[in-house]
Amino acid sequence: MRVIKYVFCVALLASAAPVLAAECAIEIDANDQMQFDKKAIDVPKECKSFAVTLKHTGKLPNNVMGHNWVLTKTSDLQAVAADGMSAGMANGYLKSGDSRVIAATKLLGGGQTDTVNVDVTKLSPGESYAYFCSFPGHSAIMKGSLKVAG
Ligand code: CO
Numbered sequence: 001m002r003v004i005k006y007v008f009c010v011a012l013l014a015s016a017a018p019v020l021a022a023e024c025a026i027e028i029d030a031n032d033q034m035q036f037d038k039k040a041i042d043v044p045k046e047c048k049s050f051a052v053t054l055k056h057t058g059k060l061p062n063n064v065m066g067h068n069w070v071l072t073k074t075s076d077l078q079a080v081a082a083d084g085m086s087a088g089m090a091n092g093y094l095k096s097g098d099s100r101v102i103a104a105t106k107l108l109g110g111g112q113t114d115t116v117n118v119d120v121t122k123l124s125p126g127e128s129y130a131y132f133c134s135f136p137g138h139s140a141i142m143k144g145s146l147k148v149a150g
Contacts, residue, residue, distance in 0.1 A: 022150075025051040030067035030133065032058030032110065036142050041131070042149035043120055053115040054105045062109035066135040068092060069105045071118060071146060074130040076100040077139065084134035093134040107135065123148050 024047035029037040043050045054069040056062075066089075072080050083095040092107040102122065105114040123129065125148045133142035 022046040024049065025053070027053045027055060028069060029055050029057050030069075030108070030142065031056075032060050032065050034065065034133075034138055034141055036069075036131075036133070036144060039144045041144065041146045043118070043123065043146065045120070045125060045148050045150040047120050050118040050120050051115055052103070052105070052118060053113060054108060055113045056108040056110050059110040062107050062112075063089060064109075066093070066107045066109060067133045067138070067142070068094075068107045068114075068135070069103075069116065069131055070094065070134050071102040071104065071129060071131045072100050073102075074128040074145070077130045077132055077143065081132065081134055081139045085136045093136065102129070104134075120148065 022044040024044065026038075026041060028041075052069055054067065056067050058065060070080065080095070080098060080100050083098065084093040087093060087095045092104075094101060094104060103116045103118045105116045108114055129146040131144050131146055132139040
């Protein structure tokens with residue numbers, strides 16, 4: 001009887017582990033070579049909010065090598081990037097009030113960091129999302145995919 005109790009206890013702990021392990025935050029680095037250090041992000045479905053911290057590890061200022069982290073549906077990426085370019089530096093290269101933008105950090109220069117919280121309850125598990133930098137010309141290289149996983 002004592003052994004059975006022990007086995008039950010271990011099984012209970014094992015089943016609880018994935019929930020406890022759900023990491024609802026990530027750091028993504030961007031550098032002076034116009035690169036993000038991650039090509040894909042999986043958001044655990046257990047997370048209600050997912051914090052993305054963008055860190056510009058380079059030295060160049062944001063008017064030369066600006067980086068932000070912008071989340072949209074994959075199908076909206078190109079149009080949001082194009083409208084962002086027209087919006088200009090003063091607006092952080094994003095059209096103001098753009099409802100296609102799910103989340104976005106500030107436009108950073110070297111040495112700067114910003115965190116944005118993604119509302120996971122607004123993401124669909126079946127949808128394809130993309131993140132990118134909206135600084136002119138950067139989204140061709142600085143982009144990745146994001147999905148709700150688990
Ligand atoms: Co950039």
